[in-house]
Amino acid sequence: MSYLVLTKNRYDDSQRRTALVIHSINNNLEGDIRGIFSHLHASEAANIMHYLSVSQRSKLIKFLGDDFDYYILAFLEDAVREEILHKWANDKLGKALANLDEHYALEILSDLHPEHRKAILKLINHDDRVFLEKSLSYPEKSAGRLMSYQIVALPLNWTLEKTIKFLKNAKHLPEDFYYIFVVDLQNRPVGHISLSNVYKFDKYSTLSDCMSDEDISISSYSDQEEVALIFKQYSLVSAPVVNNNGKLIGVIDSHIVIDIIYREREEDFLHLAGVEDDGLHSNTIDTTKSRFKWLFMSSCTAMLSSSVIAQFQSVISKNAALAIVMPITASIGGNAGMQVVAVIIRALSNQQISKLNAARVLRKEITVALSNGVFFASLFGLISYFYISPKISLVFSLAILVNIVWSGFVGMMIPMILTKFRFDPALSAGSFLTASTDIVGNAAILIAASYFII
Amino acid sequence: MSYLVLTKNRYDDSQRRTALVIHSINNNLEGDIRGIFSHLHASEAANIMHYLSVSQRSKLIKFLGDDFDYYILAFLEDAVREEILHKWANDKLGKALANLDEHYALEILSDLHPEHRKAILKLINHDDRVFLEKSLSYPEKSAGRLMSYQIVALPLNWTLEKTIKFLKNAKHLPEDFYYIFVVDLQNRPVGHISLSNVYKFDKYSTLSDCMSDEDISISSYSDQEEVALIFKQYSLVSAPVVNNNGKLIGVIDSHIVIDIIYREREEDFLHLAGVEDDGLHSNTIDTTKSRFKWLFMSSCTAMLSSSVIAQFQSVISKNAALAIVMPITASIGGNAGMQVVAVIIRALSNQQISKLNAARVLRKEITVALSNGVFFASLFGLISYFYISPKISLVFSLAILVNIVWSGFVGMMIPMILTKFRFDPALSAGSFLTASTDIVGNAAILIAASYFII
Structure with missing residues (x-):
């Protein structure tokens, strides 16, 4: 099939193809697999491989043998590529790299452990090696790593x-x-x-x-x-x-x-969302570890904010209704703050915010937070007035207002500060933000309750 | 300046240029502004305009007069473009569109109100209009809207x-x-x-x-x-x-x-993060409204989960420490679930997940959740055993385990189901997820507490 129209049902086609490959692997139909793969673009083959289990992938590669198109490596997700290359002898990998376009060979080499990389480079012919070593001398993720030397x-x-x-x-x-x-x-x-x-x-x-x-x-x-x-x-x-x-x-x-x-x-x-690795394709142990790291960090901040609550246990035992309104206060502050965080991260990565307009943006965010703060304070104040008690209503609406306005402020400041100190705001701004809105929200409620209720 | 090297300090250069423009606008240096803009690429001019306030932008456009390069419109964020075009008479807009590349003219037209669009189309010459109307006949965001008819x-x-x-x-x-x-x-x-x-x-x-x-x-x-x-x-x-x-x-x-x-x-x-509009450039009222919508939705789910807590007020008054551990349980479940949600949304948009591998992915997610669940249950169980009480420790660790495993399950199912029914999972999966992990987390603690503590 030399001509391929990608119509509405392209996805269905690829699904059918994938299902056929899975069937053929499970039934050891080696010939069928070679037949299907001989007609595929490397990226289509890679897509099919993403749907397979580890053992199905091993079997597939064994069946394809020398027919395995090295360009498939270029289109695989990192975790899957690592899983495959891990099993290959150095000379096979060297041969694969020699067959690939410079850019893809470089990308694969970049992912290898430095020792492994060195060993592989030795197996590559002089001209290609000189080029690859030169490219590797540029910092990771720099233009020097992406460029081709073939230029007119x-x-x-x-x-x-x-x-x-x-x-x-x-x-x-x-x-x-x-x-x-x-x-x-x-x-x-x-x-x-x-x-x-x-x-x-x-x-x-x-x-x-x-x-x-x-x-x-x-x-x-x-x-x-x-x-x-x-x-x-x-x-x-x-x-x-x-x-x-x-x-x-x-x-x-x-x-x-x-x-x-x-x-x-x-x-x-x-x-x-606190995911650092690839997530879908890495193995269970790697995924567990990488998810754990971030969950542990956010648990620490959750404990911190709960330690604030712990100071007010006596207030809560006298007014169990506070335990009903605290999560709402914390959650609305966190949600409002995350909206601001996302907008600011986007503006930072598009270079649309700097000290030239930061003051104006902050003013706007505070105004927006104030408007929504007043609305939600009134709404929740009214609901809790009738369903809980007038005193809780006062405390609750005050805390909602304080926390939403606070979230507008920190939602902007946290990503700005993280970026200034060269941290990735997308990865950590969320944790800092929720920690701060949880603490401020709960503290506002409990402090106000100590004044107005007890 | 016909030759421009974009070096490390390109951003600084553009910042200096922007600062100069702001200074010139504020001091009514019309000549300087024309001078600067005559050397700029339309996208650079657009970038500068993103840093200005609404009144500075109006002034700039007035100063530029007929020197305003219509291509700037093509590079402006939607909200800023709307703000500018809103003030233009139909014939001026018609002239701008006639001067633009078909693709950009189409994009601008697509954003207009149907009535307004009709009025503008009337002002465009027959050939261009036929083309534009034909393109507009394709669904929004389809290839038909993106393509150029000029083809060799x-x-x-x-x-x-x-x-x-x-x-x-x-x-x-x-x-x-x-x-x-x-x-x-x-x-x-x-x-x-x-x-x-x-x-x-x-x-x-x-x-x-x-x-x-x-x-x-x-x-x-x-x-x-x-x-x-x-x-x-x-x-x-x-x-x-x-x-x-x-x-x-x-x-x-x-x-x-x-x-x-x-x-x-x-x-x-x-x-x-629950942001539907552009966020940075739209005006305060539009931003407030659009942020409000999503906050309101997530407040409703927060109230729902608090209504679960409300059923257990007597349990809480007797054990105020429950109010300390509830937010941690809810938060860790929500965070673990959001990790899964993000991974699944990404897999869906890259067409790497379907019924062919869903069962395997779910199995993996549950295994990951179970492993992390056991760890965090032990960790928090231990901490609360010593710092709070053995009974709270039992209830707390049980709830943590239940909620993390639950979050692995719903984190996968919610985006899959939303996509099946053609909702955008990025926009709504988070709300559904937190609602469900809040409710399950709090309910698990409070139900367990009613059995084991009271």
């Missing part, structure tokens, strides 16, 4: 005729490229020509005549999140990467960036 | 010579394109040639000789999230869009997809 860069004064002749005869052009980058005598990028524009000009025009000169370069040390933001901002398909002297050293293409955005955004999403 | 599609039997001649002489080629799509006699896409490969073949080869025939098409009715997933899976730069008969009708390029992924992922991130 030509001098300003070349004519289109000469350029086209070069493209026809050059031996080592990249497999796919979209721009010809134009460089000056110092090899600094000064513009680019999209390949689709090559035809629009006279063959005697020079590159400097027909290039688009408003060009964007990326520093090789830029963080990948910044690279993604630059691609988004300038609607890029391809961007030159330069070293500290502004000299052209590589290129990053949009399909790499699409992958990065997926990863970065998923990481933020999972972090917001 | 040539027949299988053309030679490269003929193709190159065509590219040189054609009048209405897209401004930038990366692939030549190859179509059969029924105008169905059967392959593509990357422009960089045109040079690799002999000029007498036909397109069918040199095309890459493993081609991916996107149905015009596919959801944009699916479009993004397809681009990611197949590392695409450009993809053909087909109608129900498989005929080629448009093309989607990667820069559009990058924008979509940003939006979709940010939406999920904000939804997980």
Whole structure:
């Protein structure tokens, strides 16, 4: 099947295919499996593998044998890839890397233990190794790790005729490229020509005549999140990467960036819920450990906030109704605060907040918190007035107001401060926030109760 | 400044530029502002505008006058764009849309009120209007809304010579394109040639000789999230869009997809924290209303879970220490459950979970929950044994265990069920989850207390 229309039921198709593979594995239909996989794109094969159990995956790989397409590795989730590579001998892995595109080989190497990586690198031929070691010398998640060294860069004064002749005869052009980058005598990028524009000009025009000169370069040390933001901002398909002297050293293409955005955004999403690892594909023990870490942290903050309650046990025994309204106060403060936290984290990662507008944003958040605070204080005050008691109503509504306004303030400050000290706000802002709103909410109720009720 | 290196301090540069603009606006330096903006990319100008207050933005637009680059509209956050367009007369908006790329014009039109949209469409010239109306006829967030109709599609039997001649002489080629799509006699896409490969073949080869025939098409009715997933899976730069008969009708390029992924992922991130609108840029009243909606919903669930506590007031008055341990039980269950919810939502949106592996994933989640449940039950049991009382310790640890295991189960089931009924799990799974873990956690403690303590 060389032509594949992805229609509405593409998902169903892939489900049917996956079900067929599972059936074939369970019934040891080795021939059928080879048949199915010979028609699949590596990413489709990877998708199927994500649905299998560990033992089904082992069996599948055994059945595929030498037919196993190394490009499948490039599309697997990290945890699944690790699980597979863990079982491979070094020479097999070396062979796989040698067969892969530089970018994917690099990604797989980056994930390996440094010792293991060293051993594998030794097995790779000299040219490839030099390249891989050079890339690995850039910091993790930097543009230097993402870029390809295969780039078409030509001098300003070349004519289109000469350029086209070069493209026809050059031996080592990249497999796919979209721009010809134009460089000056110092090899600094000064513009680019999209390949689709090559035809629009006279063959005697020079590159400097027909290039688009408003060009964007990326520093090789830029963080990948910044690279993604630059691609988004300038609607890029391809961007030159330069070293500290502004000299052209590589290129990053949009399909790499699409992958990065997926990863970065998923990481933020999972972090917001306190999940640090991949979650779905890692094994039970790793998952338990990684979930445990964060649960333990948040338990400590829960104990802290309960220790506040412990100071007021006598107040509670006299007014058990306080135990009914405390969770509501804590929860609404936490929820209101998380809304602010998420908005601020998003603004930070899109570079839309800084000291230039922080005061205005804070003012707005406090206003919003005050408005909702007054509303919810009145609502809960009214309900508890009739269903519990006027005194509880007073204490309850006061605490609701205080806690919502407080949540507006800390919801903004916590991610700002964490970012300033280079912590990932998505991962930890939530814990700090709930700790603070739990404590303030409960303390407000219990202190007010000690004054007004007892 | 035609050449711009984006180095480490790009953010600082943009901050300095923004500060300068704010200063110039506040001091009515109209000339300075025009000067700065004449050198900016539309996206840079948009970024600056995101930092301004509403009145500063109005002033800026007044100062820029006819120099206002309509492309800035394409890069503004929705709330800011709405704020600006709201003040524009219809004919000005019509003129802006006529000047914009079809994709951006469409996006702006999509956001308008249907009545307003109709009025604006009337002001646009016939050809553009026909195109825009056709695009608007596709469902929101579908591939049909994203695609461009400007596509280079040539027949299988053309030679490269003929193709190159065509590219040189054609009048209405897209401004930038990366692939030549190859179509059969029924105008169905059967392959593509990357422009960089045109040079690799002999000029007498036909397109069918040199095309890459493993081609991916996107149905015009596919959801944009699916479009993004397809681009990611197949590392695409450009993809053909087909109608129900498989005929080629448009093309989607990667820069559009990058924008979509940003939006979709940010939406999920904000939804997980209960934020439905843009949050940072919408005005105080809109923000208050939209935050209120979700807070109100989560307050109702908080009241529901407190109503469980209310049934046990007498138990609590006799054992005020229960009020100390209840919030911990509820919070750890909620946190453990949110971890599962996030992992499942991510798996759902990446199409990595279905009935084929749901049972295995659930088994794993329950095992993880059981392991962590036993640990935390022991930990808190031990602490409360010494600091509170043996009886509370028994009740507390039992409830912790029950609630964590329960959270593993509902954390998986809630997003699966919501997705089955086509609700957005990111937006509502959290509320349902916390409601259920609050209720189960508190009920477990209070019921156990009624048996073992009283």
